[in-house]
Amino acid sequence: MTTKTAKISVQGVTKIFALGRETFTALDNVSLDIADHEFVTVVGPSGCGKSTLMNILAGLETPTAGRALVDGSPVLGPGPERGVIFQQYALFPWLTVRQNVEFGLRTSGVPKGERRRRAEHFIEQVGLERFADALPKTLSGGMRQRCAIARAYAVDPSILLMDEPFGALDALTRVKLQEQLLHTWSQNKRTVLFITHDVDEAVFLATRVIVMAARPGRIYDVIEVDPAIERNEEFRLSSEFAALRKRVWHSVYHQEGRTAFQSASHSSTA
Amino acid sequence: MTAPERQSAGRRKLPLILNAVSVLLGIAIWWVLATAGFKLPTPLEVVSRAGTLIGNGTLGEDAVASLTRVLIGFALGTAAAIPVGFLMGWYSVLRGLIEPWIQFFRTIPPLAIIPLAVVVMGIDETPKIFVIFLAAFLACVISTFQGVVNVDRTLINAARVLGAKDVTIFARVVVPASTPFILVGMRVGLGSAWATLVAAELIAAQQGLGYRMQNAQLYYDLPTIFVGLISIGILGLLMDRVLLLAERKLTGWQERR
Ligand SMILES: Nc1ncnc2c1ncn2[C@@H]1O[C@H](COP(=O)(O)OP(=O)(O)O)[C@@H](O)[C@H]1O
Ligand SMILES: [Mg+2]
Numbered sequence: 023m024t025t026k027t028a029k030i031s032v033q034g035v036t037k038i039f040a041l042g043r044e045t046f047t048a049l050d051n052v053s054l055d056i057a058d059h060e061f062v063t064v065v066g067p068s069g070c071g072k073s074t075l076m077n078i079l080a081g082l083e084t085p086t087a088g089r090a091l092v093d094g095s096p097v098l099g100p101g102p103e104r105g106v107i108f109q110q111y112a113l114f115p116w117l118t119v120r121q122n123v124e125f126g127l128r129t130s131g132v133p134k135g136e137r138r139r140r141a142e143h144f145i146e147q148v149g150l151e152r153f154a155d156a157l158p159k160t161l162s163g164g165m166r167q168r169c170a171i172a173r174a175y176a177v178d179p180s181i182l183l184m185d186e187p188f189g190a191l192d193a194l195t196r197v198k199l200q201e202q203l204l205h206t207w208s209q210n211k212r213t214v215l216f217i218t219h220d221v222d223e224a225v226f227l228a229t230r231v232i233v234m235a236a237r238p239g240r241i242y243d244v245i246e247v248d249p250a251i252e253r254n255e256e257f258r259l260s261s262e263f264a265a266l267r268k269r270v271w272h273s274v275y276h277q278e279g280r281t282a283f284q285s286a287s288h289s290s291t292a
Numbered sequence: 293m294t295a296p297e298r299q300s301a302g303r304r305k306l307p308l309i310l311n312a313v314s315v316l317l318g319i320a321i322w323w324v325l326a327t328a329g330f331k332l333p334t335p336l337e338v339v340s341r342a343g344t345l346i347g348n349g350t351l352g353e354d355a356v357a358s359l360t361r362v363l364i365g366f367a368l369g370t371a372a373a374i375p376v377g378f379l380m381g382w383y384s385v386l387r388g389l390i391e392p393w394i395q396f397f398r399t400i401p402p403l404a405i406i407p408l409a410v411v412v413m414g415i416d417e418t419p420k421i422f423v424i425f426l427a428a429f430l431a432c433v434i435s436t437f438q439g440v441v442n443v444d445r446t447l448i449n450a451a452r453v454l455g456a457k458d459v460t461i462f463a464r465v466v467v468p469a470s471t472p473f474i475l476v477g478m479r480v481g482l483g484s485a486w487a488t489l490v491a492a493e494l495i496a497a498q499q500g501l502g503y504r505m506q507n508a509q510l511y512y513d514l515p516t517i518f519v520g521l522i523s524i525g526i527l528g529l530l531m532d533r534v535l536l537l538a539e540r541k542l543t544g545w546q547e548r549r
Binding site: 080081082099100101102104105106108110112113114115116117125126129130157158159173177 | 444446447449450451452453454455456457460464465468469471544545546547
């Protein structure tokens with residue numbers, strides 16, 4: 023074991039997709055350690071491999087080279103210690119909110135009474151108790167994502183992998199859900215890897231912001247945020263936040279020049 | 293919020309009224325044509341013949357004979373099509389092996405199989421049911437297969453990260469997600485089975501709606517032919533409505549209906 027504190031360890035991960043005869047390097051030699059209880063956000067332009075990185079950690083994709091470790095053991099597939107939340111909510115449309123939340127408990131063989139009790143608890147936590155027996159089609163986007171969050175929490179994962187979970191929501195709902203997410207996180211500090219394309223969101227939530235670059239997908243910059251800061255409206259409007267935001271913004275939107283240079287040097291060494 | 297509600301209730305009623313008007317108009321035109329000397333029985337003659345055929349039990353027996361054939365053939369066809377469609381959608385090897393046969397038989401109208409079926413299986417119920425089976429099977433297997441192939445990858449991934457293994461994913465994600473496709477396939481299959489039935493009875497039968505019309509043809513008995521046609525239409529429509537109802541019930545979770 024290289025780092026004994028790392029909850030998640032990504033070691034030299036490369037992912038190459040075959041597109042007909044061409045190949046596409048979605049991730050190029052990405053390494054990243056995340057400690058227990060960290061809240062890491064990943065931000066970067068579309069196509070820089072954020073989802074690919076998350077899918078590898080979720081066990082839905084396998085790296086072409088390198089490896090991903092969780093709690094020191096290689097990721098071989100999905101596992102109950104890793105909860106995943108997708109941008110498209112991915113609720114089962116034929117199941118009610120309650121049945122969706124119970125899904126993971128059923129697959130792990132939790133008995134009926136216990137299942138029901140636990141589902142109830144998490145449905146309440148996300149404020150959907152009035153809609154427990156509603157079908158997803160009757161819910162708004164924000165409510166659907168809250169249901170997806172309750173479903174992930176219900177199996178009690180120690181890691182949450184979230185792929186642009188609030189990306190499709192309006193700004194108000196998004197801020198509300200960010201605060202709810204931080205609130206639950208502060209009560210039960212899971213390790214979170216949160217992907218977003220929104221700089222504000224990345225800065226507000228994170229204890230560490232990872233900026234990625236595309237072609238090939240790689241880590242471009244890392245910005246630490248003092249974990250002691252209380253994440254509230256005051257922080258959101260502070261000059262400290264503005265400075266961090268500016269820093270991350272530059273990293274995300276002004277990587278062009280160096281990107282070209284770096285990928286050139288990459289291909290010459292490869 | 294009563295205005296839009298009333299409006300939508302009105303919008304639902306209007307097509308029904310139009311439908312009724314259209315049917316009545318059709319019957320009126322038929323009547324006019326029949327009395328104007330076209331070789332047609334009048335609606336009245338058809339109704340009175342229907343009364344006779346119902347009274348002496350012929351129509352009931354024929355309808356039961358036809359329905360029994362179609363339901364057995366359709367049930368067998370669907371029962372075979374759903375697992376085969378699932379296997380094709382789930383295992384690409386099986387798909388590669390089965391698909392050419394299905395595509396080939398799909399291009400042959402089931403009626404063209406009748407001569408072969410009669411020679412191989414005789415002239416009793418077996419060839420008729422077989423041809424109906426084939427018609428229902430081919431219609432349903434394709435759409436079941438399409439349904440499985442079209443299952444949203446994200447839903448399968450969501451199930452996997454919640455700890456579901458292949459069997460669970462199949463039973464709790466793939467089956468419900470493809471139900472809408474299967475039900476559409478069943479409706480197409482039933483229509484196809486019904487169409488095939490009548491033709492199968494035209495060839496070799498002692499009972500059934502198709503047989504009755506064939507028999508009436510020998511005696512230029514137009515009213516009986518009309519009764520047969522209308523019965524076939526009404527029974528087909530009723531069966532389709534039953535499946536439509538089942539579809540609404542089972543796939544009500546779908547968005548935008
Ligand atoms: N299954 C796949 N096959 C081929 N290319 C893929 C596949 N998945 C992702 N890619 C490509 O890899 C790149 C990174 O994708 P992704 O990880 O989804 O980026 P992001 O989430 O940062 O927008 C994209 O250019 C995408 O087209
Ligand atoms: Mg993505």
